[in-house]
Amino acid sequence: MLAFRDLGIDAPDRNRLGRYLPERSHSLATGGVVKLPHISVKPTLFTLLRRLPMPVISILIGLMAGLAVWITLDQVQSRAIERIFGRELSMRLDLRARESLIRFDQYMANYASTTRLLANHRRLAQYLEPLFWFPGEVVDPVIYAGFRPFWLPDVFGRNALLAPSHVLLVDSRGLVREIYQSGDQPLPAELTNDLGEWLGDLDEVRTVLARFDDSPYLVVSDRVEDASGYTMGSLVVLVPVDAGFLAASEGSFSADSSAVALIDADEQRILATNEPRQLIPGTLLSEWGDEYLVTSQSLPAYEGSNWNMLFATFIPQRSVAKMSSKVVDFERNQRVIAALVFITVFTLVIYLVSARLNKVLKRMTRFSQRALGIEQPGFKGGGNQLLLLEEWMQHFTSLVLRAREEMRRKHEHEMRETEALKAAIMEASLDSIVTLNRAGSVIDYNPTAENTLGFDRDQIIGTDFVRAFIAPSDRANFIGLLQESRRRGPLGDRPHARTELRAVRNNEQLFPIEISIVPIALDDEPVYTLYIHDITKRKEAEREIKGLARFASESPSPILRVNGAARIVYANASSQPLMTGWETEPGGPLPTRWCDQVRETLEGGETREYEDDLGSTIYSLLFVPIQDLGYVNIYARDITAVRRAEQESRQHQAELVHVCRLSTMGEVATGMAHELNQPLSAIVNYANGASRRLKSGQDEHAPLIDAMAHISGQAQRAGEIIKRLRALVGKQQPIRSVVDLNLLVREVCSFVEFETAKLEMQIEQQLTEEPIPVDVDLVQIEQVLLNLVRNALDALEEMAPGERALLVSTRRVGERALVRVQDNGPGIPAQRMDLLFDPFFTTKESGMGMGLPISLTILEDHNGTIRAESEPGAGALFEVELPVAADAAGSDDGQAAMAVALADARELNLLELPRAEGTHG
16 A cells, blocks of 8 residues: 555645546545556566566667667757758848948948038138139139149048049039049039039038949038138039948958948849959849848938949858858767767666666565555566566556646646736836846846847846946936835835936937836845836927927017907017007007907908008018917017118119119200200291381281290290200109000100101001000109110111111000010120120110119019010010009090099109110110
8 A cells, every 4th residue: 555645745736636536535635545456467568678677678778769869869950950050140141231231331421421521621611711602603613633622631541531533612502613533533424413412401411322324422412611601502522332432341341252232222233342353243133142142231321312222241152051061060970979978878877777776676666565465466576677666556657647747737827827928018018127136237128128228138138237228427316216116115105216317228329218116026035127218209399398388488579479359468578669669568458450450360260461660660460360279379570671671772773763864864965955946946037037027117916926926835845845854854753653555655756756867767656556554653664665765776776777677566465564675676696685684784885784774673663574585687675564553454534544644744744764875785
């Protein structure tokens, strides 16, 4: 009989065994004994094994087990080692590819930093200080071929970088001013054709990989300033990305025969490589798949390029295969040696142990036979006592094992549930969770911590968390927080220790975190769980909110917020002068004249703009409705200086026009003298005739009265001529009125009758039958038209009499009025067309060159335009365009009003007839 308590089975386990032995449940639960049934053994192989001594069986088993283990491991481990080596090799290849890309990227970054150093170099600033690049000039760039200019120090050589092929100085308009060319390679035309595409934002260095003429280039640009800090343009550095560039970027890291290359992602074609003898540029990537392991990576950091690029790393297949074969052969040899040693040691140990165990089992067999009271047929003192005992206890042991297996599965299930729950919490946590031991070393972490802190998972375990991930200035604070969490204890009622610190990523980047420490006691060894939350975005949001909150108060312009009742609910400090002018204050109402505008703005929901003249200050007011909140934001801007400048500009323009009129007075004096000579001669003749009649004593009064009437008429005619001369030189304020454009053209043509008579020609007028009303200043528009007509007459002086022709026509197109002045003179050369409206440009020695510039200014003030066309040898055409006055357009009353306005202007001497300066300009 064998007691369960003798086998080390306690009461709970005996209860579980009762489920498998229901007929023995009472005995098992009370710790009793059970008598096992007789087990019969059929003649099998075990019968033969039972007759062999146990040491012999142990030796045979050791040999077979060792041989089986070796055969199995040789098959399984060879494949496993190949897979492990393959994964490790893949990881190393990916690491090598990333390292190559990082070196390439760092090499280009060195060019960017060197370009910024060159752009801010004092020699370049000193060189730019006396220069001034005029916006309108056409220049050919200065080319330095084969020698280095003064402004270009050898910064690339000092920084161990390849010298660029070209260095360009570009002005603010994107025009190349100076070019340094280090070799014979010309500057790519694609770069100069659209240089603005490669300049980018002038506030920072721009680095772009570009492709010109099927060759890759590195284009680096940065802003340049002179010594006074004035932005002159950009500095552009062009570096060919060829074999030398790639070799220099990799340095001495290609000892394993690996190579790198730039790939066209669309064509899958090699553009450049550091090993052009091995990898031929221009070949397809698929041609090298049998010889190399290729790892390609994109370059997202260099956006803005004109081609899709990849960075590829090539590892020779033969070196990989050779290394793999060596590893497998080495492992196989090691397994052979290990198997031999295992067989020898296992056999020897088993033999010695089995010899000793055989004696023990013999005693256990006899003891079991007496304890269980079972008569075992064929029991002898010799043979394999272990098998005999196994047969006796097989059934009993199976019951014990089943009970223990059930308990083990349940315990493992509970452990798996606990571990799965913990893993799910750790994996799904949005915060970083790191566990430290008592010494402050990392013993566990979750994936969020790995991503947030950016550490290497292969080296994190055992790392001192404070030194690795806490900013030096906050380490003392963290240690104090750790000590505070110890005093609180894991079961304290007080909240866990929490504070805000700055952490350090593996790239030495500082970022703010909120950290909470929870102490946990495990086997009397305290550990600490850190809950870390990255608050970078929160801090940025707080700074942005604070900045936005201060935006209105920091604005130098007045900003007010007004509710629907037109009361000021907010006003920044700059609004004080405006509120003083309005005689109000924050919380008070707006002036009455603005209440309706506030209400209309809220109801209409559209932004409105007004002006408010407070006497010494003029404000531009922008009313912006916020309908969903029921208030209006008022943005004010002081435009006093702008309005004064506009007024001064108009005064200067009027003075300039007056100067031009005075300058033309001498030219029209001859015509005026001719016109005055006729009425004065008539007055003299009539006066002599009347005198003769009086001396002769004739008493007829009718002839004398008729002569006096003629004298009076001719005197009035001379007076009109003198008034026109006074109007020419008089300085008047501009007055606008609605007039018929056709009447203005007829008046202008009548002014030049003396000149046309001298040229033996007539001006052909093609005017519309209907009036064309325009709201203009009569004097200024007649000045523009007279300027164009006189320019045409000056040009026709070069033509032979009888061949001269001048056409003045008017027409209306929609809401625009057009006047065309066309002559058949010699025309205007093409190179002078762009200079017609430039001030002081003239082709006559006595001209001022201000006629057409003043005409352009007058038309722009009237919302009009002027256009010029010319074909050398075929004449010139000038077309003036003005807006039609809608109020008086097309009506008889409007036509009468225009005639009256024109007559009133004549009476007030407002018609100014200036002389144009120079032929067509």
